[in-house]
Amino acid sequence: MNASEQATNLELASKIATVVNLFKFEFPDAKSDLKPWKNDPETRELVDPDSIDIGFHFPGISKSWRSRSVLIQIRFYQDPVNNSRRAIGIEIAAFDHRGEAWRLSTIDKWSIVGTSIPSPHIEDKLKQICRQILDVFNKPAD
Template structure:
């Protein structure tokens, strides 16, 4: 779900801003997009309500990224027994004019797959950012999007 829609309280908005800052610190040319999904019925059906999605766009096609845009999807799970909601992983995808060209999932192997993978230096920085994002969202925070402050 678009990060702009998930920022329903001060704490979540602050954590989303932290994610943007983490990414832009490593990749200052990137422009953030807190609404990477269109607001139409077809797209809304595909959007995961248990994620916070942020897009980043580069001027032109980045040779080191081997893409023009990156979509970061922070996935959440709420334990039905404890009612604790936490970030369980991140899906990152790189896109160019052909569509998705690579993907990284932190759910299992933390490995890249695709036809045009980013340079190893970029891949390592992105993995580091993903680790930091998980720490941001899983360190004593209220992740309930229905709680307004």
């Protein structure tokens, strides 16, 4: 679900801003998009209400990224027993003019798969950002 729609309180808005800042700190040329999904019936059917989705767009196509846009989906699980909500993983999909170029999932092996994967340097930075994002959402409130 669009990050702009998930920012329903100050704590969530602050965490979403932290994610944007973490990404932009490593990749300052990226432009954030808190509404990466269109608001039409077909798209709404595909959107996961248990995720926070943030898009990032780059000027041109980077040789190290091998893409033009990146969608970060932070996946959550609501535990019905203790009513807690926690981030369980992150999916990152990168797109170029042909469609999806590559995908990284922290759910299983933390590996990048696709037709045109980014450089090892970018891969390392992305994995570090994923670890930081999981910390942001799963750290107990002070």
